Amino acid sequence: FPYNAPPPHEPVKTLRSLINIRKDTLRLVRCSEDMKLPGQESGNGHSCYNIEFTFDADTQVAITIYYQAIEEFHNGVPIYLPQDSSLQSETVHFKRGVCQQFCLPSHYVNLSEWADDELLFDMDKDIFPMVIQAVVDEGDEHVGHSHVLLATFEK
Numbered sequence: 001f002p003y004n005a006p007p008p009h010e011p012v013k014t015l016r017s018l019i020n021i022r023k024d025t026l027r028l029v030r031c032s033e034d035m036k037l038p039g040q041e042s043g044n045g046h047s048c049y050n051i052e053f054t055f056d057a058d059t060q061v062a063i064t065i066y067y068q069a070i071e072e073f074h075n076g077v078p079i080y081l082p083q084d085s086s087l088q089s090e091t092v093h094f095k096r097g098v099c100q101q102f103c104l105p106s107h108y109v110n111l112s113e114w115a116d117d118e119l120l121f122d123m124d125k126d127i128f129p130m131v132i133q134a135v136v137d138e139g140d141e142h143v144g145h146s147h148v149l150l151a152t153f154e155k
Helices: none
Strands: 018-030 048-057 061-074 077-082 093-095 097-103 128-136 146-151
Touching: 018 077, 018 128, 018 146, 048 061, 077 128, 077 146, 097 128
Parallel strands: none
Antiparallel strands: 018 048, 048 097, 061 077, 061 093, 061 128, 128 146
16 A cells, blocks of 8 residues: 555544445446347447446445546535436336446447547546436435545446
8 A cells, every 4th residue: 555554543434425336347238139229230340338327325325426527516515427418327216225236228338439448537627427426315403414436437
């Protein structure tokens, strides 16, 4: 590690989070043949993918995926704005539960339409290739509480 570990006698504080996206489960799944883009023929080199991951929620949650998005803060709450309104999924609502699977077959990303530099995060532009935002969707006690997963793509 590039940093020193804390002494073993130092107390550890538990982080309390209502939502946890399990980043090790995030994956791209190639769309099935019947989900091809309109006007797209099989074998023409275009690849569309669905986004899948597992998450835990101690409350109702609303999940949205953004692509090519910038981050802004309004009253301390992060807001993600894609460069184009077509570069985001619909918002999907889930009830509380553990080991829930996010899979939205109607939503896909076609990476063949992206330039190579759009697949990676560029600190100069502050544009995130993919943002998954899970926001608490019940009550006023936890307004603004969310779990955000920032991701890039590898060829």
